[in-house]
Structure formats: C-alpha cells, structure tokens
Amino acid sequence: MTRPIWVPDESDLTSARITAFARDVAARHDVIVDRYAALHAWSIESLEEFWAQIWDFFDVLADGDHGQVLAGDAMPGARWFPQVRLNYAEHALRGAGDGLAVIAVDEDGATTTRTWEELRAEVGAFADWLRRSDVAPGDHVVGYLPNGIHALVAFLACASIGAVWSVCGQDYAAPGAAARFAQLEPVVLVAADGYRWNGRVHERRDQVAALRKALPSLRHTVTVSLLGLAPVPGAAVTDWSEATARPADLRFERVEFAAPLWVLFSSGTTGVPKGIVHGHGGVLLDHLKLLGLHLDLRAGDRFLWYTTTNWMMWNMQVSGLLLGATIVLYDGGATYPDPGRLWALAAEHHVAVLGVSPGYLRAAAKAGLHPGHRLDLSALRELGSTGEPLPAAAYHWVRDHIGPVVQVASTTGGTDVVSGFAGSAPTTPVWPGEISAPLLGVALEAWNADGEPVTDEVGELVITRPMPSMPIHFVNDPGGERYHDTYFSTYPGVWRHGDWVTRTGRGTIVVSGRSDSTLNRHGVRLGSADIYAVVEALPEVREAMVVGAELDGGDYWMPLFVVLEPGVDLDNALRDRITTAIRTQASPRHVPDEILTVPAIPHTRTGKKLEVPVKRLLQGMPIDRVTGREAVDDPDLLASFSRYAPSTRPVGSP
Structure with a gap:
C-alpha cells in the first residue's frame, strides 16, 4: 500500500503534547524539529539533552542536581542522573481532589473506584503498615494477586518507602510463583483468596498456603478477600482491611535514580525465569515519554490496557497515573461472556486510549462485531496493540468497524526494558501492517549478521545507544554475566533484542517475529x-x-x-x-x-x-x-x- 491508512489532521498536529515538546526543543537548542523524523534524529544524536528536556518538560521532582545526565554511555554500564534522588510513587500520586484515579472492574461487572485523595489515603495507610512491620528500603514485597486495586495500592506503597515490588497472577500455581519469588527472598506476601476467569471461580487458598511454605524468608502475609472466603490460617497473617485501617500521612522516600523499583520476570520457557530489575528513575522518565508524548495521555483521560499482573503492560498501565490519567483496571477474560467485552468497557467508561492484542482484534473481526456502530466510542482516539505483530487486515478492520479517526498504535518493545522500542505518535502517519516509527530516544536499527545496518531487508533489532529503562541488573547475577550474555554477546556494546525487523525506506518498522524462532x-x-x-x-x-x-x-x-x-x-x-x-x-x-x-x-x-x-x-x-x-x-x-x-x-x- 503506497498511502497511509491514517494521517494526523491539523487539529491533531497542533494540539498534541509532542508538538509542544518539539517547540520547546527548538527554542532551547536552536534546532529545526518540525517533523517527527527530525525530532527523533535529534533525540538520539543529542541523547543527554533529550532526556534532560523530558525531565524539565514533565517537571520531575527530585533532590540533587540533574545537570549530569549520563556517567558514561557504554552498554552495559551506563549510569543515568547519578546525582539525584527521587521516587516513582511521588509522581504517580501527584493527582489530587475528587477526580477518579482508578476504576477497577471484575468479570462480573462489579466496579470499585478510588479518587486521587482516596488512593493516596489507602497507599499511605498500607505504607505505614509496611514501616511498622519493619519493611525497609530495598526489602522485597511480592503479590500473588489479580489485576485490581489491591495490587495497585500494594505496589505504590512499596515504592513510596523504597521497597521493591514483584507480582504474578494467580493462574500460576504455587510452584510457578515460587520459582520467581524465591529468588527475591521476600519479607511480605500479599495474596488473594482467588479470582474469577471466563465464568469460573478459582479458589487459591491452598496455593497461598503452599506458596508461604516455599518462601521461608517471609515475615508477614497480608490476605485479600476477593471471593469472601475465610482467610488462610497461620501466624503472621493480617487481613488487608486491618493493614489499611489506620490513617497515616503519605510520605515518600526519595532514593537514588537507579534504586530498584520492581522486578519483572521473563517467561521462563527456556529455563529458570530471569528476574529483571528496573529502577525508579529510568521507569519514571521512559513512561512519561511513552505515555505522555507518544500516547498523548492527559489528566482526566481514561486509560485501559487489557492485561494481567503477569505482563509488563500491567506496569505500563499503572504508569498512566504519572500523567494524571484515570486508569481502568479489568480483571477477567477478554472475550467473556462474548468478544465484545472490551469494547463495551471502553464505551461504558469513555476510554480515550485502549490497548488490546492482535488476537483480540482477530476474534472481534471473526465474530462479525461492529463496535463503532453499536456503541458510543466517541471518546476513543487511540487503539494500542502489542504482544505480537499486527497484520494489515486489522488496521482496515479498525478503520471500518471502530472509526476512521481512531489511530492504530501498534507497538513493539519488551519486558526487558518495560517499555517500547517503536510505536506511533499523534504526529505520525499509520501504514497497515507497519509500526509508524522508532520511539523518541530509541536508537533502533536493523543489522545483518556482519553488524551492518540494513534498510528494506530483514535484520536483527538492535539498540545502539542506552535507554534509561534498560535493566539495572538481573537477580542473582552479581557479576552481570547473564545480563551481558542475554543482550550484548552477539554485537559487543550493542543491545540485541532477539526480534527480526525491517526498517523501511520511509522509516517505519515491520516485525517479522523472534529471531530465535x-x-x-x-x-x-x-x-x-x-x-x-x-x-x-x-x-x-x-x-x-x-x-x-x-x-x-x-x-x-x-x-x-x-x-x-x-x-x-x-x-x-x-x-x-x-x-x-x-x-x-x-x-x-x-x-x-x-x-x-x-x-x-x-x-x-x-x-x-x-x-x-x-x-x-x-x-x-x-x-x-x-x-x-x-x-x-x-x-x-x-x-x-x-x-x-x-x-x-x-x-x-x-
């Protein structure tokens, strides 16, 4: 196809936050960045100036001097903003007042909300309980929880005191959860009694008990009653309502830029799951850029990305709070009771940015759905898709059945960087079957086996300059050998991600699949x-x-x-x-x-x-x-x- 399926109109161009950002760049650095390609080129050629501009544009709060952006730019080993201290949760909870911060919906349709003030109060109460339970900065707290308010509050409370969070869904049995959590030697477990999925109730109290036995480092367990069952018996067990009952002022422990925020895990399909550690500052800056500039999230926007707590998109959705958006959490099957479930949620809650998988779009198309005709999706302006390549037919289906004004934002990235490498912006055209462009600050190229960049032919996806959200380290990898071997053993000093991609002559990206398959x-x-x-x-x-x-x-x-x-x-x-x-x-x-x-x-x-x-x-x-x-x-x-x-x-x- 020689013409794009979606192009920004003048209103899109002038109102987009990325346009205001480009104006600031031009004025501050005396450069011409009136096109996305020019802005992207500047962002990787002037890497330190770019991330300093992100810092200032989004008014990052910190102690110390953020003038030194990078202490060396070698990979691995780049150190970002070494002289500052900040806290991710302080930025996630900057919203205030009676506006909604979170809407949580379960599969039965039961809806729970928290205003900004209510969310801050609950996070403050649980953070105070953690402190009273002798949880210190750097300690690990883990969640065995579905995608709901409890996981959100527990994470933000951990982040606020400098503790390190990790979570997995309850579709993992105890041995699978323990294979991940035991590596961390956690001191607190937050666990639900069960969850609902595809019309069935899954009671997990026996798995919680088995998981506790598999984690000898635990000092406390906090139980969450989602199914209304009696709590797991045992010493050092506290009910969630008790742990959050005592009001307390919300205080934030400002930590080093690279202090651990959370641990995500690889899928574990080729061995013991790798524990991937990301830092407060790297996640904060990268997510402000991706969500604030590329998805154009604003205060008051409703943001729903269909995910579970097992997937990095849960972490990305939580970061919608950084922009003041209202995050819509959904816990349940995407196609239960029918393939129209997510479209109905988007209409009911006036979602502005909706994230789904290519598989969900395929199921909706095969079911003959016409969501844009049947439902009020007038608030929807962007449809994100990730997890696998999005075929060209899905772009046409969205245009014809959701609406021609909705931009399809196909994205590629990874748990490894808990972010994206390529995607869209409100100022980039969209071609069916293609990802619009590398993201700002991402030096993405396709390389052949000789380590040479190629255009219009398949090559390895590589990143040639560091990103703030690259892992700090892997768990139990003190010398960094496993980290190095995973990303830097093929092309020394260059991140090889493991995807086959084509970078086209017009700058778009086409993902062909994993290079190891x-x-x-x-x-x-x-x-x-x-x-x-x-x-x-x-x-x-x-x-x-x-x-x-x-x-x-x-x-x-x-x-x-x-x-x-x-x-x-x-x-x-x-x-x-x-x-x-x-x-x-x-x-x-x-x-x-x-x-x-x-x-x-x-x-x-x-x-x-x-x-x-x-x-x-x-x-x-x-x-x-x-x-x-x-x-x-x-x-x-x-x-x-x-x-x-x-x-x-x-x-x-x-």
Missing part, C-alpha cells in the same frame, strides 16, 4: 508473522503456529499447525485454500511442508506462541528440557506436540 527455507530467512497474517485471516482458521526444525542429516521440516473453527474439517479443499493464500499473499517460500490440525496452540502465560519449545520437541528434545511447566498456559498440550516429531511418526500421519 526464525524460519530458514533454502537459506532464506522468513518471519512467522507473515504466515500468521495470511492464515489467521481465513474464516475457517481460529489460530495457527508455524515452526522450522533442523533435523538430522541436514533435513529441514516446516509444518503449519492450525486450530480450526468448530465444525470445520481440514479437507483437501481447505488445504489448497491455505497454501494458495500463503503463496499469493506471502511468497511460495512461505508455504509449509505440511498442514496439521491441533486442538489448541500452546502459549506463554502472557499469550505468546511457544514456537521455540515446539521446535525443540520436533527435534526430539524431551519435554523436561524444553520448558518449565509453570511457564506454559497448558503444559499437557505442549507435551502433546512431541508426537509430531518426524522420528516418532511417518511424515503426513496425523
């Missing part, structure tokens, strides 16, 4: 995303997964696994439709060796297809060496893929 057909590298965009658009196919497995003797096998809609059979006619669609809309090289039907596709608990573990199973690796059970949404389903290994069956057999 790349398809390599006859020496030509292919992206799985290109196949999914074609196959999952077919009405007969609910979901698909393709892998390419190098086999003994130099053979290469590339099967396509498909989940079909109810009542659909994989007959020869459907096989022909699938292969013809791939051949004509992707390329002949993308046509798989075989098409096999499966009941479901295995995912990580954040919804990503498990291409690499399936590939390893097809190569004959035993399941216990492929991944940990707790990292997978359905371990038995993943294990069943072993039967498709060529060594265990004749090719072509079911």
Whole structure:
C-alpha cells in the first residue's frame, strides 16, 4: 500500500503534547524539529539533552542536581542522573481532589473506584503498615494477586518507602510463583483468596498456603478477600482491611535514580525465569515519554490496557497515573461472556486510549462485531496493540468497524526494558501492517549478521545507544554475566533484542517475529508473522503456529499447525485454500511442508506462541528440557506436540 491508512489532521498536529515538546526543543537548542523524523534524529544524536528536556518538560521532582545526565554511555554500564534522588510513587500520586484515579472492574461487572485523595489515603495507610512491620528500603514485597486495586495500592506503597515490588497472577500455581519469588527472598506476601476467569471461580487458598511454605524468608502475609472466603490460617497473617485501617500521612522516600523499583520476570520457557530489575528513575522518565508524548495521555483521560499482573503492560498501565490519567483496571477474560467485552468497557467508561492484542482484534473481526456502530466510542482516539505483530487486515478492520479517526498504535518493545522500542505518535502517519516509527530516544536499527545496518531487508533489532529503562541488573547475577550474555554477546556494546525487523525506506518498522524462532527455507530467512497474517485471516482458521526444525542429516521440516473453527474439517479443499493464500499473499517460500490440525496452540502465560519449545520437541528434545511447566498456559498440550516429531511418526500421519 503506497498511502497511509491514517494521517494526523491539523487539529491533531497542533494540539498534541509532542508538538509542544518539539517547540520547546527548538527554542532551547536552536534546532529545526518540525517533523517527527527530525525530532527523533535529534533525540538520539543529542541523547543527554533529550532526556534532560523530558525531565524539565514533565517537571520531575527530585533532590540533587540533574545537570549530569549520563556517567558514561557504554552498554552495559551506563549510569543515568547519578546525582539525584527521587521516587516513582511521588509522581504517580501527584493527582489530587475528587477526580477518579482508578476504576477497577471484575468479570462480573462489579466496579470499585478510588479518587486521587482516596488512593493516596489507602497507599499511605498500607505504607505505614509496611514501616511498622519493619519493611525497609530495598526489602522485597511480592503479590500473588489479580489485576485490581489491591495490587495497585500494594505496589505504590512499596515504592513510596523504597521497597521493591514483584507480582504474578494467580493462574500460576504455587510452584510457578515460587520459582520467581524465591529468588527475591521476600519479607511480605500479599495474596488473594482467588479470582474469577471466563465464568469460573478459582479458589487459591491452598496455593497461598503452599506458596508461604516455599518462601521461608517471609515475615508477614497480608490476605485479600476477593471471593469472601475465610482467610488462610497461620501466624503472621493480617487481613488487608486491618493493614489499611489506620490513617497515616503519605510520605515518600526519595532514593537514588537507579534504586530498584520492581522486578519483572521473563517467561521462563527456556529455563529458570530471569528476574529483571528496573529502577525508579529510568521507569519514571521512559513512561512519561511513552505515555505522555507518544500516547498523548492527559489528566482526566481514561486509560485501559487489557492485561494481567503477569505482563509488563500491567506496569505500563499503572504508569498512566504519572500523567494524571484515570486508569481502568479489568480483571477477567477478554472475550467473556462474548468478544465484545472490551469494547463495551471502553464505551461504558469513555476510554480515550485502549490497548488490546492482535488476537483480540482477530476474534472481534471473526465474530462479525461492529463496535463503532453499536456503541458510543466517541471518546476513543487511540487503539494500542502489542504482544505480537499486527497484520494489515486489522488496521482496515479498525478503520471500518471502530472509526476512521481512531489511530492504530501498534507497538513493539519488551519486558526487558518495560517499555517500547517503536510505536506511533499523534504526529505520525499509520501504514497497515507497519509500526509508524522508532520511539523518541530509541536508537533502533536493523543489522545483518556482519553488524551492518540494513534498510528494506530483514535484520536483527538492535539498540545502539542506552535507554534509561534498560535493566539495572538481573537477580542473582552479581557479576552481570547473564545480563551481558542475554543482550550484548552477539554485537559487543550493542543491545540485541532477539526480534527480526525491517526498517523501511520511509522509516517505519515491520516485525517479522523472534529471531530465535526464525524460519530458514533454502537459506532464506522468513518471519512467522507473515504466515500468521495470511492464515489467521481465513474464516475457517481460529489460530495457527508455524515452526522450522533442523533435523538430522541436514533435513529441514516446516509444518503449519492450525486450530480450526468448530465444525470445520481440514479437507483437501481447505488445504489448497491455505497454501494458495500463503503463496499469493506471502511468497511460495512461505508455504509449509505440511498442514496439521491441533486442538489448541500452546502459549506463554502472557499469550505468546511457544514456537521455540515446539521446535525443540520436533527435534526430539524431551519435554523436561524444553520448558518449565509453570511457564506454559497448558503444559499437557505442549507435551502433546512431541508426537509430531518426524522420528516418532511417518511424515503426513496425523
């Protein structure tokens, strides 16, 4: 497509906060940055001046001198704003008055709200309880909680006193949660009695008890009653209502810029989950930039990103508070009781920025929904999408079924930086199937195997200059070897993220998939995303997964696994439709060796297809060496893929 599907109008350009930011840059630094590309180029060429400008533009509160931005810019090892002390929670709770700070909705529709004053009071009360329980700066507090007000309050209270937070959802059983939390030696556990999901009640008191036993460092447990069940018995157990009953002034412990704020964990599909530690200052500055300039969040805007506490987008949504936005937390299945659930929430709560997954947009399209015609989505101006590449067809669907004024903001980033690398801004056009541009301050390039930047061809996504939100360190990695090996072993001094991307001649970004699951057909590298965009658009196919497995003797096998809609059979006619669609809309090289039907596709608990573990199973690796059970949404389903290994069956057999 030679023309964009969405372009900003004059009102978008003049009213956007990024336009005001560019004016300030031009006046302060005597540069011409009247186009996004020019502003981006300045932001990476003048990296220290850019982040100092972000600091001033958003009026960051701190002790000390923020004049020194970087103490060395080598990667790893760059130290940001080494002479200041600040606190993330102080900025997240700057809003005041009777306006709503948070709206929390559960799957049954029960809605709980907190004004800014109410949120500050509850955070202050729990922070005071933590202090009275001898929780000190640097101590770890963990949550075994769904996406609701309790997780939000507990996190902000920890941040306010300088304690370090980590959380996972209750879809993890106790061993999976313990595999993460035990690395931290936490002193407090905050845990709910259960949660609701897809119309079912999941009681978790037994898992809470097992988790407590697996965490010998615990001194206290705070129990949250979401299902109205009796609390878990035992010593040092306090009910949430008791822990937040005593009013207390909210005080903020200003800590070093790089002081740990939270620990996020990798999926754990290739070993013990990595504990990724981010700092107060890096998260604060990066999220102010991403949410404030790229998503243009303002005070009073309603901000909903569909997520669970397992995923970095929970952390990103919480940061909506930094801009004074009202965050809308939803705990429940995205398509329960029907695929229109998130659209209905957006309409009911007048959401301005809504974040979903490509899979949700696909489900809405296949269900024949017309949300923009049936619901009042007049407040919606931006639809974010992340987690996997967004196919071109989804952009057209949004335009036709949500509305032409809504900007689609497809984004790529990662838990590693708890942020984005590329996305959109109110001033950037949108082309179907493409991400508009690298984000400000992100020196993104596509490199070939020789470490040379390439344009209009697939390469490794690399970041050539440091970002404030890059990890401070990994948990239990005192020498930094694991951190270095993860990101900097391929191209010394340059961050290699592990994605195949194309940087087009017009500056947009196309993500082809993970480089560790790349398809390599006859020496030509292919992206799985290109196949999914074609196959999952077919009405007969609910979901698909393709892998390419190098086999003994130099053979290469590339099967396509498909989940079909109810009542659909994989007959020869459907096989022909699938292969013809791939051949004509992707390329002949993308046509798989075989098409096999499966009941479901295995995912990580954040919804990503498990291409690499399936590939390893097809190569004959035993399941216990492929991944940990707790990292997978359905371990038995993943294990069943072993039967498709060529060594265990004749090719072509079911």
